[in-house]
Amino acid sequence: MMQECHRVIGVTVDENSEPHTFVLREKTYSVTAIDDRWLYFGKWWTGESPRRYFRITARQELGRDRLGVTHVYEMYYSHGQWTLTGTGE
16 A cells, blocks of 8 residues: 655666666665656646656665565656656555
């Protein structure tokens, strides 16, 4: 079950400007799959900006030859920043 949250996070992107890694609570996670992506146009008539959403599967980086458990996350990009909106942890 996805838990809602609203937290600005640091994200590195790949050549397609899609999430590659992100930092959450001082831990780095590697994206293993992009499960879905969509564009939310927002309430444009009120000035709300569009957002690029991603549902991803990611794994915490634990160090050399150590793999963390994978979880599903939702995040969006808007106005030059990434925001985590849901976590399956």
